[in-house]
Structure formats: structure tokens, C-alpha cells
Amino acid sequence: MLTPSQVEDYAQRAAAAFDDLELDILTDIARRIAKADYMTEGAQWQAERAKAMGASRQHMAERMERLMATAAPRVAVIFAQAMLDAEEQDNRFYRAAGQPEPEGIGTSAVAQQIVQSGYRRTMNTLYNLTQTRALMNNHNLPVAVQEQLGRMLDKGHMDVATGAFSYDQIVRRGIKELAAEGVDAITYPSGHTDKLETVVLRAMRTGINQTATDISQHNANTMNVDIMELSAHGGARTGDGGQDFTNHSWWQGKLVSLSGQPGYLTLKDIGLGDVRGFAGANCRHNWHPYWPGISKPAYTQAMLDDYNAPKFPYNGQMLTEEQADRRQRALERQIRRWKREYVLAKETDQPDLQSHAAGRLAAARGRLNDFLQQTGRHKQQLRETVPGFGRSEASSAVWAARR
Structure with missing residues (x-):
């Protein structure tokens, strides 16, 4: 298992591999805004705009291809470190309960496949983000950035044409907008846009946590462990507020039975496999093995209550x-x-x-x-x-x- 703070730390470190891409795109857009001839009229402006957009698209494609080649090995190292850390955390619970430890990632072919699968799943999410084709009707990074640049160029041209702003004011406004908002990464059919920073961190947080969860579950199945204790943290999402899997604050810190034993939460209760539930998108909850009558609970009700107390x-x-x-x-x-x-x-x-x-x-x-x-x-x-x-x-x- 990984603690919620460890999940966040590893996710932040992995996401940092993509920070250069964001700044590179922001800088490219800013330069094109600064170089645009907003006084050009009619068809000439459309040609000027198309030229800027085409050059930006080519630059971005080349930059993203280089980035994926350099970021992947960095993320792979962080992924491996996170899973070894998760394995050691689990082993502490096995040792504390006087139980034999499961086979380690270093020698278990199945565990290695789980780690590799989680890593590939995470990187594929970001690889698909950089492709020009639309997935599920979403505008991915190249298209979203082009739309962002186009909007800023057109707004600048209109403001100059109407005399509302000077050239310097338009450039300053564009730079301030880029710095404040960041790079558009995905535009959904609803019109909502996610920023690159948000998308990358969410993918890393989800991928790392899900893979650590899978490793713990694999070890539990291998060692005939049925009961798992869920981790807990302050600020857990409440979903619809009811006693269901969308309300993470309701099930966090409790015991869950992998086989569905009576008297414990079930996998369905916590929503394993649902994007809104345990180990879903952006979730930092994990779990570790627990032996009734032997293990000491990691959380008391007072501790769980304290997570939401003002302090x-x-x-x-x-x-x-x-x-x-x-x-x-x-x-x-x-x-x-x-x-x-x-x-x-x-x-x-x-x-x-x-x-x-x-x-x-x-x-x-x-x-x-x-x-x-x-x-x-x-x-x-x-x-x-x-x-x-x-x-x-x-x-x-x-x-x-x-x-």
C-alpha cells in the first residue's frame, strides 16, 4: 500500500516530467502573439493567422514527440520506486501479524506484469492526450492548444481593429492570461476544458495509486488474505453524502472483505473499478492486509473524526x-x-x-x-x-x- 501523502508525492514527482512541455507551449504561444501583425486586414489576416497556427502546430508536434521519449524513462523510474515502497509498506503488516511475506516484485513475474501494466496504462493516457485524433469526441492537446491560440489571436485582431486596445496592451494581456490559466489540454463536448497541469497530475495520481492497490490485492490473494483495511485522510470526498461508494469519507479507515464476507464492507460497497469509488480517478485511498483478532486497527473512530475537525x-x-x-x-x-x-x-x-x-x-x-x-x-x-x-x-x- 501507499499512504495518501506518498501517493501525492510520487504523483507530483512523475507529473514534473511534463512541466517542460507546458512551459514550452506557453512560450511558443506567447511569442506568436507578440509577433502577430494585428493591423493586417481581411484575407491577409487569415493568411497571417494560418501561418502562425501552422508553425505552432508543427513546433508542438515535434516537441511532444521528444517529450514522450524523454519523460517515459523518468516516469518509469518513479513508478518502480513507488511500487517497491508500496510492497515494503505491505510487508510491514505481514511481519507485524507474524505472517510470511509474499513473493517480492523483484522475483514475481505476475507482480512485475501488474506494475508494467499500470505504467503502460498511465503513459497511454498521456500519449493519447498528445495525438491529433479526437477520442470520445474530445479535443485533445494539439487541437485544444490550436483553439486557444486562435482565440487569442482573433481577439487581439478585433481589439486592434476597433481601437479598443493597443498592440502592447494585447501582448501584455495575452501573457498574463497564459500565465494565469496555463495550457488547454482537453476540451469536452460540453465545452469544459481541462488544463494540461490538471490532466497530467490526475493521470499520475490515479495510475500510481491503482497500481499499488493492484499489487496489494495480488499479494493478498496469493497469501490467502481476505480482509483489507482501507487507508484514510483528511478532506476525503463526500460524493452524494450517503452511505455508498461515492462517499469516501464514509468507508475510509474501515475493513473490507475481498470475498464479500458478512460483517464487512464489500468491493461493491467501496466501488472498486468505478471511476468515482475506491482507487478511482484522483483517489488517494489504498489498503493493506488485516487479520481479525491479530492485527491492530490503524484507525480509531476518534482518529477518523479528527480528520475533519478544524485544527x-x-x-x-x-x-x-x-x-x-x-x-x-x-x-x-x-x-x-x-x-x-x-x-x-x-x-x-x-x-x-x-x-x-x-x-x-x-x-x-x-x-x-x-x-x-x-x-x-x-x-x-x-x-x-x-x-x-x-x-x-x-x-x-x-x-x-x-x-
């Missing part, structure tokens, strides 16, 4: 773990936003906007530091990282903010 002081209020986590991630997103804006402004030679982003970045960092100091929570450096914003950029941003 983080912030600005005169007490936040639950879910509220505190949501607030911290919002502050971290702001830091990434201003870092992206700083990098994009630098790439498109917008010194004023670059200085503005540096000032906003300093303020965002101050807000996060204040939050961490008040709540006693820890800094998550990986969540603040933006490719292209290294020590040199950080130093320059500090001086710009001071000025």
Missing part, C-alpha cells in the same frame, strides 16, 4: 485539513502563475511586465510563508516549481521586486 489556526479561524490543503494549493498556484508570467515576459522582451510579475511573486511568496507560519504546515517546494525559473531568474526577480 489549523489561520487569521483568527480554525481550518480543517481539507480547507488548509486547499488554501495552501491556491497560494502555491499563485506563485507558479507569477513565475510563469516572469518567464514569458522575459522571453517576449516585456521588461515592465517582467518587473510587475517579480513584485507580485514576492507578495505571493510572503502570503504563503505567512500561511505556513500560522498553520505550522510544511512547504511543498515541488508544487512551486516552474521550468525556466531557476536561481538566476529567482535572483533577478528578487532585485526587481525590491526596486
Whole structure:
């Protein structure tokens, strides 16, 4: 098994392999917005637009092909580390109960196949994302990005034609929009669009957790273990609020029988295999073996109740773990936003906007530091990282903010 925090940590590390792609696409769009001749009229504008769109599409196709070749080995290493960690966590429960340990991943052909299958499933999700063909009527990454660039170019052209904005204002607005919103990755038939950062992290979180869950279940079946204890964490989703598999806070921390023994939850109760249930999309819950009468429960009812109790002081209020986590991630997103804006402004030679982003970045960092100091929570450096914003950029941003 993996703990919820381990699932998140491994997912963040694996998703970081795709951060370069996001910044590369953002930079490419920003450059094309900055180079566009918005004063061109009629058919000439359509030719200008088509040229920019075609060049962008070719650049993106080449970049994505290189990325998948370089990211796959990095993600494979992280996947292997996560599964070895999950195996060791399970083995601790076997040892604590005085039970023999199952055959390890290193020698079990079946366990190796489970890991490889989980890895391929996860990477195929992201590989399909980068293809030009539509899957289930969705617009995938190349099409979604083209639509995003087209909208920004057309809006800029219209605003210049009507005299509503100057060229510089349009470029600044485009850079700020890109930095704030990120790259469009999937557009669904409903019109809803998921961002690249969201899609990649969701795929990694789901893939890693599901594979660890499968390994634990395989070991349990091999060792004739029938009862599994579900993990628990603060801020678990509540679904429809009823006692069913969509309400993760209802079944977390409880015991489930793989065979459906009376007196325990069943696999149907927790929704194993359903995207909304246990080990479904974005779920961080896992499980470990449990022997009634021998094992000590990992959770008491008091512990489960405490997960949803307000216990983080912030600005005169007490936040639950879910509220505190949501607030911290919002502050971290702001830091990434201003870092992206700083990098994009630098790439498109917008010194004023670059200085503005540096000032906003300093303020965002101050807000996060204040939050961490008040709540006693820890800094998550990986969540603040933006490719292209290294020590040199950080130093320059500090001086710009001071000025």
C-alpha cells in the first residue's frame, strides 16, 4: 500500500516530467502573439493567422514527440520506486501479524506484469492526450492548444481593429492570461476544458495509486488474505453524502472483505473499478492486509473524526485539513502563475511586465510563508516549481521586486 501523502508525492514527482512541455507551449504561444501583425486586414489576416497556427502546430508536434521519449524513462523510474515502497509498506503488516511475506516484485513475474501494466496504462493516457485524433469526441492537446491560440489571436485582431486596445496592451494581456490559466489540454463536448497541469497530475495520481492497490490485492490473494483495511485522510470526498461508494469519507479507515464476507464492507460497497469509488480517478485511498483478532486497527473512530475537525489556526479561524490543503494549493498556484508570467515576459522582451510579475511573486511568496507560519504546515517546494525559473531568474526577480 501507499499512504495518501506518498501517493501525492510520487504523483507530483512523475507529473514534473511534463512541466517542460507546458512551459514550452506557453512560450511558443506567447511569442506568436507578440509577433502577430494585428493591423493586417481581411484575407491577409487569415493568411497571417494560418501561418502562425501552422508553425505552432508543427513546433508542438515535434516537441511532444521528444517529450514522450524523454519523460517515459523518468516516469518509469518513479513508478518502480513507488511500487517497491508500496510492497515494503505491505510487508510491514505481514511481519507485524507474524505472517510470511509474499513473493517480492523483484522475483514475481505476475507482480512485475501488474506494475508494467499500470505504467503502460498511465503513459497511454498521456500519449493519447498528445495525438491529433479526437477520442470520445474530445479535443485533445494539439487541437485544444490550436483553439486557444486562435482565440487569442482573433481577439487581439478585433481589439486592434476597433481601437479598443493597443498592440502592447494585447501582448501584455495575452501573457498574463497564459500565465494565469496555463495550457488547454482537453476540451469536452460540453465545452469544459481541462488544463494540461490538471490532466497530467490526475493521470499520475490515479495510475500510481491503482497500481499499488493492484499489487496489494495480488499479494493478498496469493497469501490467502481476505480482509483489507482501507487507508484514510483528511478532506476525503463526500460524493452524494450517503452511505455508498461515492462517499469516501464514509468507508475510509474501515475493513473490507475481498470475498464479500458478512460483517464487512464489500468491493461493491467501496466501488472498486468505478471511476468515482475506491482507487478511482484522483483517489488517494489504498489498503493493506488485516487479520481479525491479530492485527491492530490503524484507525480509531476518534482518529477518523479528527480528520475533519478544524485544527489549523489561520487569521483568527480554525481550518480543517481539507480547507488548509486547499488554501495552501491556491497560494502555491499563485506563485507558479507569477513565475510563469516572469518567464514569458522575459522571453517576449516585456521588461515592465517582467518587473510587475517579480513584485507580485514576492507578495505571493510572503502570503504563503505567512500561511505556513500560522498553520505550522510544511512547504511543498515541488508544487512551486516552474521550468525556466531557476536561481538566476529567482535572483533577478528578487532585485526587481525590491526596486
